[in-house]
Amino acid sequence: xxxxxxxxxxxxxxxxxxxxxxxxxxxxxxxxxxxxxxxxxxxxxxxxxxxxxxxxxxxxxxxxxxxxxxxxxxxxxxxxxxxxxxxxxxxxxxxxxxxxxxxxxxxxxxxxxxxxxxxxxxxxxxxxxxxxxxxxxxxxxxxxxxxxx
Numbered sequence: 001x002x003x004x005x006x007x008x009x010x011x012x013x014x015x016x017x018x019x020x021x022x023x024x025x026x027x028x029x030x031x032x033x034x035x036x037x038x039x040x041x042x043x044x045x046x047x048x049x050x051x052x053x054x055x056x057x058x059x060x061x062x063x064x065x066x067x068x069x070x071x072x073x074x075x076x077x078x079x080x081x082x083x084x085x086x087x088x089x090x091x092x093x094x095x096x097x098x099x100x101x102x103x104x105x106x107x108x109x110x111x112x113x114x115x116x117x118x119x120x121x122x123x124x125x126x127x128x129x130x131x132x133x134x135x136x137x138x139x140x141x142x143x144x145x146x147x148x149x
Contacts, residue, residue, distance in 0.1 A: 006114055007031070007046070011039040011053035011062060021052060024107040028114060036060040043069050043076075050113065051078040052106065055089060066096045079113060081106045094122045
């Protein structure tokens with residue numbers, strides 16, 4: 001269950017993406033930005049529990065925002081997503097201290113990110129889109145949405 005007190009900063013140039021995250025986040029408070037400059041201003045003026053951002057933000061990328069949020073001293077956790085899975089970019093996202101997802105999966109995983117404490121770092125392999133059949137037991141929340149059996 002998502003607490004109504006959870007504050008999320010969502011950053012994506014696609015305006016329709018903000019509506020999808022509002023549906024996935026339930027009662028959380030969401031501030032949506034469509035560009036890097038407005039997101040940067042929000043991070044400097046407010047504290048957020050979670051930053052969810054598209055990696056590609058025109059001349060910038062979301063890793064700049066992740067580092068800025070960490071430098072502000074706020075306990076902001078971050079999810080950075082891309083349109084297409086890229087192991088190298090995924091490793092860069094994880095090195096910045098964020099969790100790596102793809103656009104088609106992050107809205108399915110968001111309730112799980114909000115419902116329980118996150119580990120200190122994303123230890124998943126960014127090259128592996130799905131752990132079904134690889135590991136016995138637990139699955140990523142996004143894997144469950146795509147399960148066929």
